[in-house]
């Protein structure tokens with residue numbers, strides 16, 4: 001069985017202030033050296049400009065980040081876990097019909113904690129009855145169970161784009177933006193929410 005996981009980040013040079021990575025090297029460093037109880041509050045924003053980090057820090061310290069995010073995204077989605085696959089398939093049908101099929105889209109409660117990831121696209125090939133069968137599976141961190149639909153859409157768009165582009169390169173982000181024009185803002189909002197959540201808990 002071979003397993004593909006995207007867990008490296010290639011700098012998207014076309015948008016230096018918003019290069020993003022779903023594997024958080026900083027998170028790993030901090031959790032190992034400083035202990036899980038005291039991680040860096042801005043660890044999800046390490047790839048952003050110091051200006052963005054500074055603003056985020058001020059909003060966090062004054063506990064204003066939560067209300068700001070809630071203004072932008074008032075409600076959590078109502079999508080049940082059983083409909084996650086249909087939701088992703090619908091997006092794929094609309095924008096990426098010719099890409100390889102997805103066999104599974106599920107929530108995974110381990111990937112955020114263990115893999116330091118928000119979502120994973122896994123390409124699994126198995127020998128089944130003498131034949132090699134390849135399957136694309138998408139795993140989404142369970143924290144997206146209780147977030148606005150826009151956040152869920154962002155992470156699914158990200159993982160769907162990996163069907164075509166394995167690396168976080170220019171073509172990859174172009175595809176993300178094709179499916180979700182507001183992709184970069186949403187990814188920043190998700191990361192801001194993660195910072196908020198570490199300090200103050202769930203928002204929705």
Ligand SMILES: [Zn+2]
Nearest residue numbers: 006022158168
């Ligand atoms: Zn990725």
